[in-house]
Structures are given as C-alpha cells and as structure tokens.
Amino acid sequence: MNKIKSLDDLRRIKQDLAGGMNIREKSNSPESLVQIRVAMATCGIASGARNVMNTLIEKIEKDKIPAIVTQGGCMGYCYAEPTVEVKKPGEDPVVFSFVNEKVAIDILEKYVLKGELIDGILPVNYRTIEQK
Amino acid sequence: MSNYKMHILVCGGTGCRASQSHEIVEVFKAELKAHNLENDAQVVTTGCFGFCEKGPIVKIIPDNTFYTQVTPSDCTEIVLEHILKGRKVNRLLYEDPKTQSHVEDSKHMDFYKKQLRIALRNCGFIDPENIHEYIARDGYAALGKVLSEMTASSAIDEIKKSGLRGRGGGGFPTGLKWEIASKFKSDQKYVVCNADEGDPGAFMDRSILEGDPHSVIEAMAICGYCIGATKGLVYIRAEYPLAITRLKIAIEQARNFGLLGNDIMGSGFSFDIELRYGAGAFVCGEETALIHSMEGKRGEPTVKPPYPAEKGYLGKPTNVNNVETFASIPVIILKGSEWFASIGTERSKGTKVFALAGKINNVGLIEVPMGITLREIIYEIGGGIKDGKKFKAVQTGGPSGGCLTEKHLDTPIDYDNLTAAGSMMGSGGMIVMDEDDCMVSVAKFYLDFSVEESCGKCSPCRIGNKRLHEMLEKITSGKGTVEDLDYLQNLSKVIKDTALCGLGQTSPNPVLSTLEHFYEEYLIHVKERRCPAGRCKELRLYSINPDLCTGCTACTKACPVGAIEGEKRQPHIIHEEKCIRCGACYAKCKFTAINVQ
Ligand SMILES: Cc1cc2nc3c(=O)[nH]c(=O)nc-3n(C[C@H](O)[C@H](O)[C@H](O)COP(=O)(O)O)c2cc1C
Numbered sequence: 001m002n003k004i005k006s007l008d009d010l011r012r013i014k015q016d017l018a019g020g021m022n023i024r025e026k027s028n029s030p031e032s033l034v035q036i037r038v039a040m041a042t043c044g045i046a047s048g049a050r051n052v053m054n055t056l057i058e059k060i061e062k063d064k065i066p067a068i069v070t071q072g073g074c075m076g077y078c079y080a081e082p083t084v085e086v087k088k089p090g091e092d093p094v095v096f097s098f099v100n101e102k103v104a105i106d107i108l109e110k111y112v113l114k115g116e117l118i119d120g121i122l123p124v125n126y127r128t129i130e131q132k
Numbered sequence: 133m134s135n136y137k138m139h140i141l142v143c144g145g146t147g148c149r150a151s152q153s154h155e156i157v158e159v160f161k162a163e164l165k166a167h168n169l170e171n172d173a174q175v176v177t178t179g180c181f182g183f184c185e186k187g188p189i190v191k192i193i194p195d196n197t198f199y200t201q202v203t204p205s206d207c208t209e210i211v212l213e214h215i216l217k218g219r220k221v222n223r224l225l226y227e228d229p230k231t232q233s234h235v236e237d238s239k240h241m242d243f244y245k246k247q248l249r250i251a252l253r254n255c256g257f258i259d260p261e262n263i264h265e266y267i268a269r270d271g272y273a274a275l276g277k278v279l280s281e282m283t284a285s286s287a288i289d290e291i292k293k294s295g296l297r298g299r300g301g302g303g304f305p306t307g308l309k310w311e312i313a314s315k316f317k318s319d320q321k322y323v324v325c326n327a328d329e330g331d332p333g334a335f336m337d338r339s340i341l342e343g344d345p346h347s348v349i350e351a352m353a354i355c356g357y358c359i360g361a362t363k364g365l366v367y368i369r370a371e372y373p374l375a376i377t378r379l380k381i382a383i384e385q386a387r388n389f390g391l392l393g394n395d396i397m398g399s400g401f402s403f404d405i406e407l408r409y410g411a412g413a414f415v416c417g418e419e420t421a422l423i424h425s426m427e428g429k430r431g432e433p434t435v436k437p438p439y440p441a442e443k444g445y446l447g448k449p450t451n452v453n454n455v456e457t458f459a460s461i462p463v464i465i466l467k468g469s470e471w472f473a474s475i476g477t478e479r480s481k482g483t484k485v486f487a488l489a490g491k492i493n494n495v496g497l498i499e500v501p502m503g504i505t506l507r508e509i510i511y512e513i514g515g516g517i518k519d520g521k522k523f524k525a526v527q528t529g530g531p532s533g534g535c536l537t538e539k540h541l542d543t544p545i546d547y548d549n550l551t552a553a554g555s556m557m558g559s560g561g562m563i564v565m566d567e568d569d570c571m572v573s574v575a576k577f578y579l580d581f582s583v584e585e586s587c588g589k590c591s592p593c594r595i596g597n598k599r600l601h602e603m604l605e606k607i608t609s610g611k612g613t614v615e616d617l618d619y620l621q622n623l624s625k626v627i628k629d630t631a632l633c634g635l636g637q638t639s640p641n642p643v644l645s646t647l648e649h650f651y652e653e654y655l656i657h658v659k660e661r662r663c664p665a666g667r668c669k670e671l672r673l674y675s676i677n678p679d680l681c682t683g684c685t686a687c688t689k690a691c692p693v694g695a696i697e698g699e700k701r702q703p704h705i706i707h708e709e710k711c712i713r714c715g716a717c718y719a720k721c722k723f724t725a726i727n728v729q
Contacts, residue, residue, distance in 0.1 A: 004397055006276075010272055024139055024194075024257060027195070030239065031239075040217055045216075057135060069137065070195040
C-alpha cells in the first residue's frame with residue numbers, strides 16, 4: 001500500500017473509495033432521494049428486470065444522480081413487466097411498464113432529471129413505497 | 133469499481149457474535165456464490181447496531197430492511213427471497229411491541245427515530261476492519277485538516293468552542309483539558325485513551341472500539357498534535373478481546389497508510405499508538421490509578437493535584453480522555469464547533485451514548501442528543517417497560533450515580549440536571565427498574581460492587597463502604613431500625629467527604645439517592661419488616677389461601693421447620709413466627725394456594 005503523503009492524497013483516495021459506499025450513504029436518507037423500485041418477482045426477472053436494474057444502477061453511479069434503486073416484489077402487473085416504480089421526494093409515485101434498457105435510460109434522463117413524462121406509464125392504484 | 137446492488141450488513145459486535153453472527157457471514161457468502169449473486173450483493177461485517185435485544189441483526193442496504201434474531205439457517209431464505217426476488221422475509225422483521233406489526237425498515241423503528249449518532253456514526257455502518265470504508269466516510273480527513281490547515285491552538289479552540297465535555301464520567305471540558313496539557317513543557321508527553329469501562333452493564337466504549345476503532349485512533353493523533361505528544365496509549369481491559377483485535381488491526385492499517393508513524397501526511401508530525409491491558413478492576417478506570425497500572429505499579433489512585441496533565445505517565449504531562457470523547461472529535465473538526473454546539477443544552481453539548489438495560493423492552497446501545505428526556509428514552513426509544521409493568525426508577529452513573537424517579541421523567545438529561553437530581557451522567561450506563569425492584573436491594577447491589585472493587589488504600593472507602601453494606605444487609609434481612617437510616621446517611625456523607633479518589637467519593641451515592649427518593653420504602657423495611665417489592669427474601673410473608681388449599685399436605689412435608697399445620701383435606705396455615713421464608717412450600721404447592729407478600 002502506498003502511504004498517504006498529504007491531505008490532497010487522502011482526498012483523492014477518498015474519492016476513489018467513496019463509490020463503494022455510495023449505496024450505504026444513500027440508504028441513510030432515502031426520503032430525500034428519488035426512489036426507484038424494480039419489480040423483481042419471477043415474472044419481472046423472466047422478462048429482463050435484472051438487466052434493467054443493472055442499467056439503472058450503472059447510470060445513476062456514472063452520472064451521480066440522486067436516486068436509489070431497490071428491488072420490489074411482484075406489483076401485480078405481470079402482463080406489463082418489467083415494471084419500474086419511480087417516486088420523487090414529495091410526489092406521487094409513477095409506474096413505467098415494459099421497461100427495457102433504453103427505456104430505463106429514458107426514465108432517468110427524461111423523467112427523473114427533467115420531469116418530462118414518457119410513454120408507458122401505468123395508472124397507479126396501489127400503495128406507495130412511503131405508505132408501506 | 134464495485135457495482136454491488138445490495139449490501140448485506142451483519143453485526144459483528146460481541147453480543148451478536150456470541151449468537152453466531154460470524155457463521156451467518158460465511159453462510160451468506162456461500163449462498164450468494166451458489167446462486168451466482170456474489171457480484172450483486174456484498175456481505176459486510178459491521179460493528180454494533182445497538183439493538184442488542186434482538187440480535188443477531190442483519191440489515192439489507194439500500195432498503196434498510198432490518199432482520200432480527202437471524203440464524204445461519206435463515207440465510208438461504210433471505211438470499212432466495214430478498215436478494216433474488218426483492219421479497220422481504222416477514223417473519224424475521226422487527227415486530228413493533230405496540231402495534232404488533234412488522235416494521236419494514238429501520239427508518240420506521242421507534243428505536244432509531246429519536247437517536248442522533250455522532251460517536252456511533254460508523255457503528256453498524258462500516259466494516260471496522262477495513263480502513264477503506266473509514267476513509268470513504270471522511271476518515272482521517274479531520275487529522276489531515278488539523279495537520280495541514282490548523283495550528284494546535286486553533287484546533288484546541290475549536291474543541292473548546294464546541295462545548296464537548298468528557299464522556300468518561302467527570303464531564304470536564306475537553307478543549308480546556310487539552311489546553312492545560314499543551315501548556316506544560318516537556319521532552320515527552322502522552323495521550324491516553326481510557327478504555328477501561330468498569331461500570332457494570334456498560335458497553336458503550338467497547339462497542340465504539342469494536343465498531344469504529346479508527347475514529348479513536350484519528351482523534352488521539354489530533355490530540356497528540358494539539359498538546360505536543362508523539363505517543364499514544366490505549367488502556368483497555370483484557371476481557372475485551374474483540375475490541376483489542378480490531379484496535380490492533382486498525383493501528384496496523386493506519387501505520388501502513390502512513391496515518392500513524394513518522395511525518396504523517398507530510399506534515400512533519402509523528403505519532404504512534406500502543407496498547408496497555410488492564411485486568412478489569414473498576415478503580416483502574418480512575419485516571420491516576422490507570423496511569424499507575426500502565427507503569428506496572430499497583431492500580432491505586434493518588435491525590436490530585438498533581439493532575440495527569442502536569443505529571444502523568446512516567447511523570448510526564450499526560451492527557452487522559454475517554455473512548456467516546458475521542459470518537460466525537462473528528463466530526464467536530466470536520467463539521468465545525470458551531471454545528472456541534474447547536475446540539476444539546478446550554479451547558480451540555482452534543483450527544484451521549486447510553487447502554488440501556490434492565491426492565492425495558494429494547495435493551496441496547498443508543499445515542500441521543502443531550503437534553504432529551506428520560507420519558508423519550510424509556511417509552512419511545514426503549515419501547516416501554518417490559519411486560520407492561522410500572523416504571524419505578526432508572527439508575528444512571530452506575531455505582532457512582534444515583535437513581536432518577538417518575539418525577540424526573542420530563543427533566544432534560546444533561547450533566548447539570550442529573551447532578552442536581554442527585555445522580556450523575558456517569559459513563560452512560562442506564563438501568564431501568566420496575567415495580568418489582570426493591571430500592572434498598574438496588575443500593576446494596578451497588579455497594580456490593582464498590583466493596584468488591586475498592587482498592588483498599590484509604591480507610592473511608594475500604595472500611596466505610598463495608599459498614600454501609602452491612603447496614604443495608606441488616607435492613608434487607610429485617611433487622612434494621614429507624615436509627616440505622618440516619619446512620620446510613622451520616623456515614624455516607626463522611627465517606628464522600630474523606631475518600632481519596634472518585635470511587636470512594638461517589639460510592640455512597642446509590643445509598644443517598646435511594647434514601648432521598650425512596651425513604652418510605654426504607655421505613656417499611658425497618659418499621660413493618662416488609663419489602664413492598666417482595667424482593668428481600670427474608671422479609672417475605674408466606675400465607676395460605678384457604679379457598680385454593682386442598683389440604684394435600686405437600687407443603688407440610690416440604691417445610692423444614694414445621695411451620696405449617698393443618699388437617700388432611702382441610703386448608704392449612706403457616707405460623708409466621710416459625711417461618712424462615714425459605715420458599716420450599718411455595719415451590720411444592722400444586723394449587724397456587726401459597727401467597728407471597
Ligand atoms: C472509580 C472510577 C472509575 C472510572 N472509570 C472510568 C472508565 O472506566 N472510563 C473512563 O473513561 N473514565 C473513567 N473514570 C474517569 C477518569 O478518571 C477520567 O476522568 C476520564 O477518563 C477522563 O476522560 P474524559 O474527560 O474524556 O471523560 C473513572 C473515575 C473513577 C473515579
């Protein structure tokens with residue numbers, strides 16, 4: 001191990017290491033973040049939810065988007081899987097259907113960052129993350 | 133860079149390890165591997181989550197799912213259900229004692245809602261054996277800042293302004309202590325961390341050292357820079373093996389990173405730390421006794437002054453601070469004294485860690501802002517008294533402290549209020565008592581401890597405490613008189629005024645405070661020869677309920693002194709004057725016909 005030779009050195013190392021802890025830091029204050037939940041029941045996984053989740057996580061890490069991704073159980077939209085629920089702080093959750101890797105990027109770039117709605121939103125008729 | 137989607141945090145504190153948490157870690161790793169998930173979820177052994185009542189604890193990140201009393205055989209289900217399919221394993225979730233429903237995540241648990249974690253900021257959050265995780269959370273940044281951007285006196289000023297006071301019991305202002313130590317000139321000075329923690333039932337310091345050893349190491353180095361010391365010593369009791377192991381690992385890692393040793397971060401400042409082991413005597417937590425013990429002498433206190441700041445270890449200026457005091461330092465440097473001083477009350481700033489124990493639902497380790505009330509701690513964080521019983525008192529400050537009662541439930545907790553109420557902050561033990569506890573016996577319990585732990589050097593403590601104990605023994609066995617109560621009071625005051633060190637000066641406190649708050653209970657013991665809580669064995673009154681007694685004669689045969697009489701198949705009676713209160717009849721009766729009072 002190289003010794004840390006200055007405060008700047010330490011800061012650089014911290015920058016490199018912080019990524020691995022990001023998910024824990026974020027979980028400390030989920031209410032102030034965009035909470036994204038990928039339905040990962042059998043139906044979701046079968047239609048590609050795992051890839052969607054990976055895409056979301058990678059993009060969030062790379063672009064430092066203030067969002068946190070968790071997995072959820074079956075939401076009851078098996079016909080529309082993979083589904084992704086997005087809840088911005090203080091807003092009602094929105095559920096996107098038939099999400100693939102491209103849609104996942106759109107969700108982040110358009111809905112999360114710019115607030116634009118995109119196709120494939122399902123009507124909401126169930127309890128939200130917060131109420132649970 | 134790792135791209136784990138989930139982290140599985142497993143408590144590796146002493147409590148949870150005792151219930152196989154290290155095995156849980158292994159099973160999780162194997163299960164993740166078996167299901168090709170080892171790149172999705174990372175298993176991390178952390179320090180204590182504080183919720184020891186329900187250990188072993190497993191927390192899933194990012195959803196903060198809080199699993200309690202997990203066994204190695206539960207791990208497969210957690211991996212298959214939660215990690216793979218996102219379905220929480222409901223039966224392992226914490227159940228709220230009030231609503232009896234499962235709580236989805238730790239953010240919604242009453243136990244955590246009112247807590248504010250400063251000294252425990254990394255406990256249950258990082259892997260204490262991995263310096264990377266500490267650095268990722270701004271670890272050693274405070275040391276770096278002090279070394280490269282601050283002078284010793286400006287750093288001391290910052291600590292002074294923060295209002296931090298010693299967490300080891302005395303509550304002396306930390307910044308002032310550092311300033312005094314910095315003023316003495318000497319070729320060598322020492323920084324000592326007091327990790328003796330002899331208070332019965334306390335495990336705050338152990339948990340910090342097990343869960344976040346680097347925070348203490350970093351703070352000791354900061355202290356060294358401030359007072360001009362290059363050597364640090366941690367005095368830790370040998371019966372804390374896990375804390376010792378983790379400290380050693382942390383010190384080694386810090387050395388490898390150049391964060392201990394020569395020329396730290398290119399500043400020219402050098403500092404290193406060694407461990408010294410204690411044999412577990414309470415008096416060795418007293419700073420002068422501690423220093424003697426480290427020198428290889430008998431662990432006996434000496435008169436102050438001279439204070440350690442002037443003449444301490446090997447006769448050199450020495451600054452002694454408690455583990456928790458140190459653990460608060462790096463955050464104060466990074467977030468600023470103003471931030472710290474904004475938490476707490478007028479004269480007690482920041483937070484305090486308490487080890488909550490006794491007749492309370494949520495036993496565990498908590499950190500709360502100063503100024504919180506006892507009611508909030510007991511009924512919200514602690515989840516109320518066990519089995520719906522009635523609250524009676526809480527002992528703070530251990531054998532040096534006193535009890536607080538119902539009338540103190542809404543008093544903001546800080547150093548001064550606790551002292552005014554006849555107790556003290558102490559190091560953070562908090563033992564809750566309910567209606568079934570006898571306060572005379574509680575006082576006797578603590579006296580027992582003080583008699584046992586007295587080093588014997590000064591007579592007030594050696595002989596006086598013994599006499600106090602005998603007197604309490606007399607009262608609890610039904611032989612006390614009203615005059616004895618005055619005697620207790622007077623002797624207590626004499627011991628307080630004349631004992632050599634803090635042990636003797638505070639050991640009568642449990643007697644004085646129970647006398648003050650529960651005088652009536654003492655009176656009943658001596659006047660009516662009765663123990664209202666039914667704790668004092670020799671004061672118990674046994675009687676037979678004639679409606680339930682079938683006259684089976686089992687009790688007659690069990691009674692060793694022939695105190696029970698009665699015809700076969702007729703209700704029996706107990707002759708009180710013959711009864712020796714052994715309880716043999718009570719144990720034998722199949723019809724619950726024997727009453728104990
Ligand atoms: C009998 C007795 C036992 C003590 N035990 C401890 C202890 O276990 N840990 C501790 O930090 N301080 C203990 N102290 C207080 C120390 O003497 C000293 O005040 C303290 O370590 C200073 O650190 P602080 O200013 O950070 O609190 C004890 C004092 C007495 C009189």
